Amino acid sequence: MLRIRNRHGRALLTYVADWESLAVIWFKRMRARTLAARQLRHNHSGGLRWAVRVVIGTTGTAAIIVVLVLLVGLCHVYCDRTNLPDIEPFARFEFPAIGHVYDTNGQPLIELAKEHRQIMQYGDIPPIVRDAILAAEDKNFFSHNGVDYSRIPRVLSRVRVGTLLTRITRIGQLDESDSLAMLRQGGSTISQQLVRAFFLRDLTDAENSNELRPGALSYVIGARSAKKLVRKLEEIRLSLWMERQMRERFGSKRRAKEEILARYASFLYMGDGQYGFGAAAEYYFGRPLASFTVADADKAALLAGIAKSPRVYAPSAPDVENILHRRNQILGLMVKRGFISQHIARVAEQRPILVVAPGKDNMPQAPAVVESVLRELKSDDPELSVQHLLLGRIQIYSTVDTRVQHIVNEALEHGLLMYEKRHPSARGVIQGSVVVLRNRNASILAESGGREFYKERSNSYSDFNRATKSLRQPGSAMKPFVYLAAFRQGVFNLESMVPDAPISVPDRGKQITKWISNYDGQFRGMISLREALAESRNAVAIWITTQIGIESVLQTSRSLGLRTALQPYATTALGASEVSLLELANAYRTMASGIFAEPHVIQRVLLESGKVVLDNEDGWPQINVDDNALVLIQEGLRGVVRLPSGTAHALDSHGFPVAVMGKTGTTNNFRDAIFVGSTYGPEGITVAVRIGFDDNRSLGQQETGGRVALPVFKEIMLKVYGEKLVGSVPEFPPEIERSITIYLNPGPVETAAAADASLAGIFK
Secondary structure, eight states, rough: OOOEOTTTOOOOEEEOOHHHHHHHHHHHHHHHHHHHHHHHHHHHHHHHHHHHHHHHHHHHHHHHHHHHHHHHHHHHHHOOOOOOOOOOHHHOOOOOOEEEEEEEOOOOEEEEEESEEOOOGGGGGHHHHHHHHHHHOOTTTTTTTSOOOGGGHHHHHHOOOHHHHHHHHHOOOOOSSSSSSOSOOOOHHHHHHHHHHHHHHHHHHHHHHOOOOOSSHHHHOOOOHHHHHHHHHHHHHHHHHHHHHHHHSSSHHHHHHHHHHHHHHHHHHTTTTEEEEHHHHHHSSSSSGGOOOOOGGHHHHHHHTTOOOOHHTTSSSHHHHHHHHHHHHHHHHHHHHHHSHHHHHHHHHOOOOOOOOOTTTOOOOOHHHHHHHHHHHHSSSSTHHHHHHHTTEEEEEEEHHHHHHHEEEEEEEHHHHHHHHHHHTTTTTTTTEEOOOOOOTBBEEEESSSSEEEEEEOOOOTTTTTTTTTTTTGGGHHHHHHHHHHHHHSSOOTTEEEEEOEEEESSTTTOOEEEOTTTTTTTOEEEEEHHHHHHTTTHHHHHHHHHHHHHHHHHHHHHHHSSOOOSGHHHHHHHOOOHHHHHHHHHHHHHHHEEEEOOOOEEEEEETSSOOOEOOOSSOEEOOOOOOOHHHHHHHHHHHHSSSTTTTGSSTTTOOOOEEEEEEEEEEGOEEEEEEEESSHHHHHHEEEEEEEOOOOOOOOOOOHHHHTTTHHHHHHHHHHHHHHOOOOOOOHHHHHHHHHHHHHHHSOOOOOHHHHHHHOOOO
16 A cells, blocks of 8 residues: 655545555565575575576566556656645745834844745846756756656666665665665756645655555665655646646746746745745845846855755855855856856856855844734734744834934943942843833833843843833832822822821731831921922821822822732832833823823834734824823922932933933832933933842842932933934923922022023023
């Protein structure tokens, strides 16, 4: 019984013949008689003649069996039209390609693919490359119908008759003669190679096994050679079928051939994880294939030579002599076919093999962005999945600006290096994360989930994203939500006097009393709420929480965009509950802009055809937060910078001409250092920085948000606005700046014009 199955396990060919099993028995008897004849040769004078007759009989029977099997195979090839594969994916050119994630300006951030491939149309293949392929693989490609019958004599001449006879006389044994040497590779047209790679992968893979299958053919020529012959027959059958289908679809033989050649150039494996001539050209030579001309005949011939055996002939293979020989051989064939002149070939043959560094990657480092893109993609239309991206079915344009991303990466590294100089033992293990949001729609301009090298290992898109996945305490960065909740109740304003005095709270609902202290260990008595916020007084934040209720704080936090559940305890006002940095950044963005929106990183999704199937150009649904209390918290956070006693007063200097508001955060025992700040209004941006160890150890005494995280924030703001990447610096409303100026300069009440003139001089 001879069976052929396709890659899905369905039977392609099944022929049952009683003669086959009988032939196996006959072969075994003939082999036994042959062995007996050898013994008789030494004992009887007529033994040799008898043995010769046995061998001739065995060989004749074998020949008959082979002929019968070939007849069955030919019947299968030319008559059997059952169990054909689906032509549609092949005809529609649905090959796995490369999915790209681009930044907002069309700059690629990363390429993702199961098979790193570039899909090429026939017109995209330069003539010199087409000529090299045809010369190397199939000179009659445009004239035959899938099988080049002129090659059959050459293929048959390669059959090792001696090896075959040796196999016949040792039927059923697994020995050196059971190798593919009896049926060498060769004679395959471009169509056959494409069919083998696209439709018959499983059959091709199965050829490497010596496992015997029932049947006379396996006994006669061996398991591997039998499977190779079976696969070859199926390859021929499908090649004829495929070309016929393509002619019907595209209307002419010429158009069908062009489409088949384009698929061949796009699908073929080219070594080092590259698929197709386009991907190989950029990978090995750092140039797009479309740029190749006759002057690149050496490169075209080298690429065409890879198809025979990528392991041996790819430019990264160890034996350069083999590669040069194959390349020059193809150049000679190109001359013989009249594709190039002898002079061009001689010049090309003299050129060395020069390739770019394997694995060269000039794409910006944005692994956290890619992780966010993949996470966001999963939550959208199931037809626009990560799988579609990996197959190159869709292309994604993100909201990220690679220029801003580069600034963020550098600033974070600089900040961590400054910390490491103070703490050498932390070298390579201190971590950080940064998020930059556009105020008007919460689009992510840049995102860093960790340093570029951590524990001497390069970061990658699959690494842990600390900006979104790490839930850590925000420390004092939580306090503005307490103050905003108080403003919303209408009981407090920035001038309200509040007690900075010893206060205790139950510790998470337990019977233990927790006494609250300030960072400086001092209590100032009655102070203005404005000063309490600017100086980050813990006792005041707890006192206000007891007055308005923790539920009010939690509700306000949710309204600003915090999604992680917060603990309903008073210590949450001091940042005892954990949140992600992205959530924290978005809450500050809402306060700075007065617009509620969900953070997002996907701007547009395009199909292969270029059709836009998802458009977030204007951001996700936005809600204007018409709340007078927002003006008070904006002025309060601006005061954190402008008041001399404010924890971010270092940003109020001539060396930092960017008007910002923000808040520092330092968690218990100095485990995390945080700064979140914004420029004003919808046209501004928000930057959040957090630095700490993954194992939650202490950063060390005095390592506060103002000392560790704020310098990173400062560098990002200076460079982003200095390079005019997000427009000009938005100005704070004059009434906010005037109110702070009046607070800083008590005395005779200034006129509005005088105050505005004073502010113009300060922020000129």
